[in-house]
Structures are given as C-alpha cells and as structure tokens.
Amino acid sequence: MEVERVQLIASFCASDEGAMPPEFIRSDHEQPCLTTFLGPAPAIPVIDLAAFDGPEVTRAIAEASREWGIFQVVGHGVPEEAMRELQRAGREFFEELPQEEKEKYARKEAGGGAPASGGQEGYGTKLQRELEGKKAWVDFLFHYIAPPSKVNHRIWPVLPGTDYSNGSRARPATAIPVIDLAAFDGPEITRAIAEASREWGIFQVVGHGVPEEVMRELQRAGREFFEELPQEEKEKYARKEAGGGAPASGGQEGYGTKLQRELEGKKAWVDFLFHYIAPPSKVNHRIWPVLPGTDYRKITEEYTKYVVDLVDRMLTELSKGLELEDQALKEAVGADSLNLNLKINYYPPCPRPDVALRVVAHTDMSAMTILVPNDVPGLQILKDDRWINVDYVPNAIIVHIGDQIEILSNGIYKSVLHRSTVSKDKVRMSWPVFCSPPGDSVIGPLQQVVNEDNPPKYKAKMFKEYAYCKINKLPQ
Numbered sequence: 073m074e075v076e077r078v079q080l081i082a083s084f085c086a087s088d089e090g091a092m093p094p095e096f097i098r099s100d101h102e103q104p105c106l107t108t109f110l111g112p113a114p115a116i117p118v119i120d121l122a123a124f125d126g127p128e129v130t131r132a133i134a135e136a137s138r139e140w141g142i143f144q145v146v147g148h149g150v151p152e153e154a155m156r157e158l159q160r161a162g163r164e165f166f167e168e169l170p171q172e173e174k175e176k177y178a179r180k181e182a183g184g185g186a187p188a189s190g191g192q193e194g195y196g197t198k199l200q201r202e203l204e205g206k207k208a209w210v211d212f213l214f215h216y217i218a219p220p221s222k223v224n225h226r227i228w229p230v231l232p233g234t235d236y237s238n239g240s241r242a243r244p245a246t247a248i249p250v251i252d253l254a255a256f257d258g259p260e261i262t263r264a265i266a267e268a269s270r271e272w273g274i275f276q277v278v279g280h281g282v283p284e285e286v287m288r289e290l291q292r293a294g295r296e297f298f299e300e301l302p303q304e305e306k307e308k309y310a311r312k313e314a315g316g317g318a319p320a321s322g323g324q325e326g327y328g329t330k331l332q333r334e335l336e337g338k339k340a341w342v343d344f345l346f347h348y349i350a351p352p353s354k355v356n357h358r359i360w361p362v363l364p365g366t367d368y369r370k371i372t373e374e375y376t377k378y379v380v381d382l383v384d385r386m387l388t389e390l391s392k393g394l395e396l397e398d399q400a401l402k403e404a405v406g407a408d409s410l411n412l413n414l415k416i417n418y419y420p421p422c423p424r425p426d427v428a429l430r431v432v433a434h435t436d437m438s439a440m441t442i443l444v445p446n447d448v449p450g451l452q453i454l455k456d457d458r459w460i461n462v463d464y465v466p467n468a469i470i471v472h473i474g475d476q477i478e479i480l481s482n483g484i485y486k487s488v489l490h491r492s493t494v495s496k497d498k499v500r501m502s503w504p505v506f507c508s509p510p511g512d513s514v515i516g517p518l519q520q521v522v523n524e525d526n527p528p529k530y531k532a533k534m535f536k537e538y539a540y541c542k543i544n545k546l547p548q
C-alpha cells in the first residue's frame with residue numbers, strides 16, 4: 073500500500089480548504105484553537121552559552137530544566153553557516169527531489185524499498201501508532217547520526233545540490249566565505265583563509281574569540297556617540313576639515329564627514345569618528361569621546377586587546393598560506409608598531425538609496441581591515457565584475473585584505489574592491505579597524521614570493537608615501 077504523503081495532500085488543500093481529509097481533524101481535547109493558552113505567559117528561557125562564565129550557565133540550565141524541561145540556547149558554537157546548510161539540505165530533500173526519488177528512502181511502513189533499512193529509519197509519514205485513528209500533519213526523514221557504528225549511510229539521501237553527509241555543498245561563487253576559527257584544526261584554517269584571501273580578498277570569521285558582550289558594548293558606545301550626544305558635544309571632537317577644535321588632534325583623527333578627496337565632486341552619505349587604538353604610544357585619549365552612558369575608553373581598550381590577537385592570528389595564517397615563516401607578514405607590517413585605527417561609520421537613512429552611496433568603491437590602503445557591522449547590510453564587493461552583497465552574519469567579524477598585504481604577497485592575496493549602499497529607513501553602522509604599517513616602513517613584494525617567473529608587480533615605497541598618493545588620488 074502506498075502511503076499518501078502529507079506534502080502531497082497539502083498541495084491539494086492549499087487551493088480548497090474543504091479537501092482536507094477528516095482524519096487530520098483532531099478531537100476537541102487536542103485542537104489547538106481550543107487548547108492553546110493565549111494569555112500572558114512567562115517566556116521559555118533563552119540561555120547564552122557564550123556570555124556567562126561557568127557557574128552561571130550551570131545554574132541557568134539546571135533551573136530551566138527543573139522549571140520548564142525546555143530552553144533555547146544561543147552562543148552555542150554551532151556556526152550559522154552549518155545551520156543554514158543543514159536547513160538547505162533538508163529543504164532540498166523535501167522540496168526539490170522528485171517524489172519517486174524520495175520514495176527510494178521510504179521506511180517499511182510504506183512497503184518502501186529503503187535500501188538496506190531495517191527498522192525505523194528513512195522517509196516516513198507516521199512514526200507512532202495513530203491515536204483514535206487521527207493522523208499527524210507531517211512527513212519526515214529519520215536516521216542515526218551517531219555513534220558511527222549505528223550510522224547507515226545508505227539511508228542518507230544523495231542530493232544534486234548539497235553534499236548531505238558533509239553538510240557543505242559545492243557553493244556557487246556568490247557566497248563570501250564564512251570561516252569558523254573555532255571549528256577546524258590548524259591546516260584547514262590556514263587553507264580556508266589563504267584561499268578566501270586569494271579568491272575574494274574578504275571573508276567573515278566566526279568563532280573568533282571576541283565575546284558577544286564586547287561586540288555589543290562596542291556598538292552601544294558608537295550608537296551613543298552618534299545618536300545621543302548633542303551636536304555641539306560631537307563637534308568638540310571634530311577633525312580639522314571642519315575647522316573643528318578637536319583637542320590636540322593633529323591630523324586625521326576625530327569626528328568627520330569626509331576622509332578622502334572627493335571624486336567628481338560627489339559626496340559620500342556618511343559621518344564617522346576616527347582615531348588610533350594601538351600602539352599605545354600613538355593613542356590620544358583626548359580625542360576619545362566621553363559619553364554619559366558608556367565607558368568609551370574601557371570598552372574600546374577591551375575590544376582593542378581582542379583585535380590585536382585576531383590580527384596576529386590572521387597575519388600568521390596568511391604567512392603560512394604563502395609558505396613563509398609564521399611571523400613573516402607581521403614583521404613586514406611593523407610587528408608591534410602596527411598602527412590600528414578605529415573608524416566608526418554612521419550612515420543615516422537616505423531618501424534616495426537608488427542613487428546615493430554610503431561609501432564609494434575603494435580598496436583599503438591598510439594591510440588588513442577588521443570590521444564589525446551592525447545588522448543593517450550594505451557592504452558590497454566586486455567579484456568577477458559584479459557587485460555582491462556581504463550578508464549579515466550575527467556576531468561575525470569581516471576581514472578585508474588591504475593594499476599592503478596585496479603588495480607584500482605580490483598580488484597573490486587580493487585587496488578587495490568594496491563599497492557601501494544606503495538604506496531608505498535604517499541606520500547602518502560599521503566599526504572597521506584599519507591595520508597599517510608605520511609611515512616609514514617600506515612596503516614592497518616580499519623577497520620570498522618573487523622570482524624570475526614572478527617578478528615584482530608593485531613598487532616598494534614607504535607607507536606614508538603610498539597613503540599620500542592614495543588619499544590625493546595620485547598614481548602610485
């Protein structure tokens with residue numbers, strides 16, 4: 073006997089409610105319209121596994137299990153990418169495989185011919201004996217995933233678009249890589265980072281070790297500066313461009329509206345705050361805003377510690393990816409004298425998102441840029457002549473390869489061309505940290521990556537000269 077799949081029945085009753093077979097209509101004591109409590113109810117606990125330390129997590133989990141027997145976890149360490157792929161694979165099985173393909177995985181209930189499936193495993197429509205002859209509105213796929221000795225891969229579907237057992241499919245060339253720094257072991261990370269830097273010049277990292285709390289606070293501080301300080305307070309931090317009186321700010325630092333010379337007289341839809349965060353000798357705390365609600369200095373210093381570690385790690389991986397000594401790139405960009413500048417970009421909603429740009433197309437002149445975005449997308453990169461959106465991935469940090477790494481690697485790693493679009497009704501903010509060599513460091517292709525077949529493609533010059541030409545749109 074053929075089992076009538078719920079998915080098929082649903083497609084009939086989508087157009088005709090009356091076509092719903094009576095065996096799906098539950099008895100009164102089960103009908104959700106009669107039995108769901110709609111009054112104010114306490115919320116099922118949501119526990120952030122990453123935000124607390126040990127005893128607090130233990131307490132929260134034990135309490136939720138005593139009181140509720142159910143809770144949700146976030147900060148659980150399962151990369152978003154893995155969850156998305158898992159869901160894609162499932163959707164592909166149910167929504168894209170032809171019915172006769174699905175039936176190849178059918179459980180015995182259907183007299184199905186699931187290859188080598190003995191018992192409960194497979195594609196099915198009914199798992200338990202029906203109560204009072206009532207049926208459940210669900211089809212499912214069911215199989216062991218552990219322990220390995222119990223897993224029967226012959227019951228796992230083979231899908232055209234997804235590698236079901238791997239969870240990672242052959243991805244179209246439109247997805248910017250998301251790399252989980254916590255999930256892989258060493259060589260795999262190196263490979264993923266090097267490949268992303270060669271192919272894309274940009275990638276997102278999760279499992280990066282910067283606590284969610286620190287990222288949230290960083291964002292709170294930035295929002296407070298732009299949205300809560302009165303304008304005249306903000307102007308106290310203004311850069312010289314505005315004739316501003318930024319206390320003791322010599323050059324580029326401070327609250328500003330234009331960083332580069334404008335092209336064709338067109339302006340970018342952005343204000344920003346810009347200042348050093350490392351090395352300590354370059355930091356001028358007088359330019360760091362004092363905010364009523366947030367300890368700007370504390371949170372910025374805290375974030376800086378994590379960024380320094382993350383940059384170190386990225387430079388090490390990129391060096392390894394070129395088969396150089398671990399410290400090669402780090403030393404080339406000035407080691408502990410590497411300059412870190414934080415820029416907080418504030419892009420207000422714009423009435424004409426179709427014609428304005430927040431930030432025009434550019435590559436960063438830095439060695440590398442580490443960017444935390446808010447949840448309003450807008451960043452785009454150019455790949456194979458097409459502008460591609462960088463998706464918002466919660467808690468991810470975006471890593472851009474900048475011009476100096478491209479030069480040092482003699483073009484093996486790409487400095488990514490990017491821009492930012494505007495939104496009609498939402499504020500985008502982003503927190504890039506530009507990691508640049510000291511001004512008098514001479515940057516050119518590393519000896520170890522050039523040879524007769526690969527002659528240097530770039531001139532060696534002092535970073536400050538490079539920056540001067542870049543800012544003034546002069547040839548390099």
Ligand SMILES: O=C(O)CCC(=O)C(=O)O
Binds near residue numbers: 415436451490491504
């Ligand atoms: O907002 C963004 O994501 C892009 C910012 C940017 O590219 C920059 O400030 O250099």
Ligand SMILES: [Fe+2]
Binds near residue numbers: 434435436490
């Ligand atoms: Fe940029």
